[in-house]
Amino acid sequence: MTLALRRVIESLLLLCAIVAVSACNNNDACPLYPDSLCGETDADSLTLSAAGALSGLRIGATLEPQEIADESYTGTLIREFGALTPENALKMYSIQNERGVWTFAGADAVVGFAEANDLVVRGHTLVWAQDQYTPAWVKAITDPAELRAVTEEYIATVMERYTGRIPRWDVVNEPLTTLGAQLSGSVWHDLLGPDWIADVFHLAHAADPDAELWINEYGTDWVPGKHQAFLALVAELVEEGVPLHGVGLQTHRISVAGPDRAVFEQQLRDFTNLGLEVAITELDVVTSPTDPTALTSQAEAFRRIVDACLAVAGCVEITTWGITDATSWLNSLGTFPTPTRPLLFDDDFVPKPAYFVVRAALAAGRPPSGN
Numbered sequence: 001m002t003l004a005l006r007r008v009i010e011s012l013l014l015l016c017a018i019v020a021v022s023a024c025n026n027n028d029a030c031p032l033y034p035d036s037l038c039g040e041t042d043a044d045s046l047t048l049s050a051a052g053a054l055s056g057l058r059i060g061a062t063l064e065p066q067e068i069a070d071e072s073y074t075g076t077l078i079r080e081f082g083a084l085t086p087e088n089a090l091k092m093y094s095i096q097n098e099r100g101v102w103t104f105a106g107a108d109a110v111v112g113f114a115e116a117n118d119l120v121v122r123g124h125t126l127v128w129a130q131d132q133y134t135p136a137w138v139k140a141i142t143d144p145a146e147l148r149a150v151t152e153e154y155i156a157t158v159m160e161r162y163t164g165r166i167p168r169w170d171v172v173n174e175p176l177t178t179l180g181a182q183l184s185g186s187v188w189h190d191l192l193g194p195d196w197i198a199d200v201f202h203l204a205h206a207a208d209p210d211a212e213l214w215i216n217e218y219g220t221d222w223v224p225g226k227h228q229a230f231l232a233l234v235a236e237l238v239e240e241g242v243p244l245h246g247v248g249l250q251t252h253r254i255s256v257a258g259p260d261r262a263v264f265e266q267q268l269r270d271f272t273n274l275g276l277e278v279a280i281t282e283l284d285v286v287t288s289p290t291d292p293t294a295l296t297s298q299a300e301a302f303r304r305i306v307d308a309c310l311a312v313a314g315c316v317e318i319t320t321w322g323i324t325d326a327t328s329w330l331n332s333l334g335t336f337p338t339p340t341r342p343l344l345f346d347d348d349f350v351p352k353p354a355y356f357v358v359r360a361a362l363a364a365g366r367p368p369s370g371n
Contacts, residue, residue, distance in 0.1 A: 043363035048344075048355075049082035051362035052318065055310055058120065058279075059362070060319035062087040065106040067327070068113050072349050076323050083120040085281070085319055086110040087329075090124055092135055096154060099137045104161065111165055122281070122319065123162065123169035125216065126155050127200055129186040130174050144191045151188070152203050159207035168212035170248055170281070171204045172197050176217060181229035197233075198242045205243040216248035216281055220267065221259050227267050238274050247271040248281035251305060252321065254336070255286055256297035258304075265308035272314030279317035280309055284342035285354070286330060294341070299353040302344075306361040313366065324349055 043051060052059035060083030067073045077084065088094055089106035096102055114121045131139055141147045159169065175197055177184050188196045197215075204213050215234065220227040237244050249268070253259070271278045285301045287294035309315035322328045326347040330340040339347075344355040 043356075043360040046359065046363055048080045048359055048362065051359050053082070054363065055366045056316065057309070057362065058083045058317040058319075060084055060120075060122065060317065061323045062319070062321055063110050063113065065089055065109045068109060073323060073327075074113070074117075076345060076349050077119070078117050081119065081323075083122060083317070083319065084110070084114050085122040085124045087124075087321070090158070091128060091133070092126075092138070092154065093133060095158060097135050099135075102157070107162075111162060115165065121162075121166045122317075123159075123166040123211075124281075125170040125173035126158065126204060127151065127171065127188065128173045129184045129188060129197075130178070131184075131186050134187060139187050141187065141191070147187065147191050148199070151200065155200070155203045156207045159204060159211065163208050163211075166211070168214060168245070169204060169208075170216040171201055171213045173216045174218050175215065175233065176226060176229060178218060179223055181223070181225040183233075198237060198240055201237070201242045201244060212245040213243055214246045214248050214279070215244060216250065218250045218252065218282075220249055221251055221264060222254065227270075231270050234271060234276070235274055238276070244276065246277035246279060246316070248279050250282035250321075251280045252282055253285040253301060253305075253342075255288075256291075256294060256301050258301065259308075261304040261308050264305065265311050268308060268312045268315050272312055277314050277316045278312065279315065279319070280305065281317070281319050282321040283318060284321045284328065284330065286336050287341045289337050289339055289341070295353050298341075299357040302354040303357045303361055306358050310361065310364075310366045320344060 046054075048059045059081055061077055061081045063074075063077060063084045064087050086107060089110050094106055095104060111121055113119075128134065138147070138150065141150065159166075175184055176182065183189055183194060188200075192199065201213055201215075204211070215237070217226075217230050220230050234244070234247055268278050283302075283305065285298050287298050291297070306318065309318055320343055322343050324345045324347060325331075325339060325341045325343050328340055328342050330336055330342050331338050341352075344352055344358060346352055
């Protein structure tokens with residue numbers, strides 16, 4: 001069976017499930033459909049992507065250029081997910097690490113793979129507002145006019161290359177300090193002032209007026225005061241009429257504890273109350289290698305996060321930062337004891353307890369009160 005045919009069959013089956021579930025919800029007797037379709041959908045028959053689609057959720061994972069040759073990785077990605085985020089290939093240090101030298105091979109490969117396999121791409125990211133990830137030649141700029149011109153050229157070049165191919169972009173990533181609640185002291189902030197973020201969004205909108213433009217942040221779910229600071233920043237952008245469509249919350253969880261489900265749900269809702277969509281963009285949950293109950297606790301942490309998203313109608317995406325524990329970025333970070341085991345599939349791509357919990361939660365759908 002070809003991939004295209006399989007996609008068509010999956011879509012038809014998913015449509016049948018949606019129609020059946022809708023009919024059951026509106027008719028307690030459900031005379032026209034089998035009992036197995038009444039109430040919650042049978043999670044065992046669905047992939048993560050199909051289960052998420054029942055609630056209008058994109059379910060994604062990451063892809064690196066070198067992973068395209070790994071059939072276990074790409075096979076799992078194609079089977080289970082409907083969207084992908086280039087983990088590093090679309091970052092400035094990958095595309096223009098030297099001034100005037102444009103390197104698109106990696107990004108082209110990832111975007112081409114997505115197109116060939118009907119996966120929607122999230123463009124990550126145009127400006128990463130952390131100097132440690134900014135090319136040295138950009139950090140060496142001292143003239144504000146030069147920096148703005150360089151930024152405008154970069155955004156226009158990258159976005160125009162992928163116009164019509166990448167529908168949404170993380171325009172600015174991590175505008176606040178990593179473990180604080182202040183605007184990051186990046187070269188953009190230092191030279192262009194606090195209005196630089198709004199300016200970059202206008203530049204992105206000019207480059208591709210049809211693209212969704214997002215702002216993405218780390219640690220708002222656990223760094224004290226960071227959610228409030230990020231919310232204030234986003235509210236200001238909305239008030240100023242900045243072309244902003246959505247807010248990405250990375251949700252890298254540093255342990256299996258938390259988040260508090262009600263608190264996290266309210267944090268998501270704070271952004272949708274501004275008229276924006278919200279997404280969980282870089283989800284992983286670190287485990288302790290010495291805790292015998294870690295995988296069970298991890299599954300419950302994933303469940304709290306997914307349930308919070310499902311409860312908020314404007315939460316439209318959940319993307320895990322990787323697929324297999326074997327290649328997680330956290331293993332080489334040096335911050336946590338290894339193996340960190342933060343994802344839904346183990347080293348051999350076998351689904352973990354968290355996978356089944358997440359799939360069941362997605363298949364159960366959004367609660368009637370979700371708004």
